[in-house]
Amino acid sequence: MRGIFRRPDPAHDDTSGIRTGVRWKLSAAIALVGALVAVALSLVVHNAARVSMLDNARDLADERLQIAQRNYELSSRPNFPNVKIDDPLLPSALQSKVRQGRRATFVTDRPSGVPDIWAAVPVKDGHVLSLHTGFTDRSTDILKDLDQALVIGSIAVVLGGSALGVLIGGQLSRRLRKAAAAANQVARGETEVRVRDAIGGVVRDETDDLARAVDAMADALQQRIEAERRVTADIAHELRTPVTGLLTAAELLPPGRPTELVLDRAKAMRTLVEDVLEVARLDGASERAELQDILLGEFVTRRVIAKDPDIEVRVVHESMVTTDPRRLERVLINLIANAARHGRPPIEVSVEGRVIRVRDHGPGFPADLLADGPSRFRTGSADRAGHGHGLGLTIAAGQARVLGARLTFRNVRPAGAPDHVPAEGAVAVLWLPEHAPTNTGSYPMLP
Incomplete structure (x- = not known):
């Protein structure tokens, strides 16, 4: 069986593309909405103020024109400032209304954008009395001051909205990051971690619902895994007695080829039952390492030579x-057995400091197991017959975890060779920790 611990998938790596947080998305959304609202309100207020000022100016021009009309009817002279008789510059639209016998006002815009106020009324003898005034400087200044205030207010609204978005989004982002970190801890097997406790706070929102759902899912999954582990352990435990009896009965059979076949299958079944029990204990996280001080190179050399004198140890x-010598030996023997079963000789074992490497010269680890890691009851062979039950590397990885060690796998290829080039061998590397693995619950063995 070949395998390796799961590698990050580049397709799901959060660094493979542009990443923006909730804080900045919320801030940008609030700023955009605030800017749109501010611009709309500014335009409405500006137009309303301009229309109001123009209406006041037209009313004032109309009042002055009425006074000038009364004076003209008394003295036959336009005795009033800016009042003319038959002004040739009078707008045609205003002239048409006056010809209908109506008094009217009209507004035109200069090229500079400043409005002109016109007022006209028909008088005796068929003449037209008109008043022409411009938008006062005071009104222009007021409108400019209003526009400036609206611009400043709009900018303040956008900045305030952005700050509010950063504040609210930051709080939400922190809660989500805490929830993600707690969920990752649960995924790594820390079943006592609860997402709801990790995010904390007194505010109840959708993140609390998400946290409770994740906690409930984790609890249900853990209960299911624990139930499956107990069932597997119970079945294996119940099988030990009949398998031992079967092996004993087979040894009493008369010598011959049928007896050898029965004994071989009975021993294989006993090995399988023992391996399943060991995997169940490792899955239960109840194993503890009994630590001793050993010379690693000397220990590995003696164990490998006892297993197979033809294997080169360097x-x-x-x-x-x-470390725990018994568990270390279990990991080492499983790695060597895996190399012998699926690789090709020569098998090489090297010790360098706290690192043990086991290499063969076979076709290498299968791609699916390089991606998924050691998996029970999968050997990496298309034909399982005669290739074991696939628990060797699973047990090795579990025992390494109890030791606080790290077990990695890789294929050996020529330098710079692409992935489709056949491997020249497979290497399993066991990295022992620098300090005793107390973080796994292990304890030193008393003298």
Whole structure:
């Protein structure tokens, strides 16, 4: 069986594209909405103020024209400032209304944008009395001051909205990051972690609903896994007695080829039952390492020679380590057995400090197991017959975890060769920790 711990998938790596947080998205949304609202309100207020000022100016021009009309009817002279008789510059639209016998006002815009106020009325003898005034400087200044105030207010609204978005989004983003960190801890097997406790706070929102859902899912999954582990362990435990009886009965059979076949299958079944029990114990996270100080190079050399004298052992650098010899031997023997079953000789074992490498010269680890890691009851062979039950590397990885060690796998290829080039061998590397694995719950063995 070949395998490796799961590698990050580049397709799902959050660094493979542009990443923006909730804080900035919320801030940008509030700023955009605030800017649109501010611009709309500014235009409405500006137009309303301009229309109001123009209406006042037209009313004032109309009042002055009425006074000038009364004076003209008394003295036959336009005795009033800016009042003319038959002004040739009078707008045609205003002239048409006056010809209908109506008094009217009219507004035109200069090229500079400043409005002109016109007022006209028909008088005796068929003449037209008109008044022409411009938009006062005071009104222009007021309108400019209003526009400036609206611009400043709009900018303040946008900035305030952005700050509010950063504040609200930051709080939401922190809660989501805490929830994600807690969920990752649960995914790594820390079943006592609860997402709802991790995010904390007194505010109840959708993140609390999400946290409760994740906690409920984690609890249900953990209960299911624990139930499956107990069932597997119970079945394996119940099988030990009949398998032991079967093996004992087979040994009493008369010598011959049928007896050898029965004994071989009975021993294989006993090995399978023992391996399943070991995997169940490792999955239960109840195993503890009994630590001793050993010379790693000397220990590995003696164990490998006892297993297979033909395997080459090379001690590059000797070191004293604190570990569990029994579990370390279990990991080492499983790696060697895996190399012998699926690789090709020569098998090489090297020790360098706290690192143990086991290499064969076979076709390498299968791609699916390089991606998914050690998996029970999968050997990486298309034909499972005669290739074991696929628990070797699963047990090795579990025992390494109890030791606080790291077990990695890779294929050996020529330098710069692409992935489609066949591998020249497979390497399993066991990295022992620098300190005793107390974080796994292990304890030193008393003298």
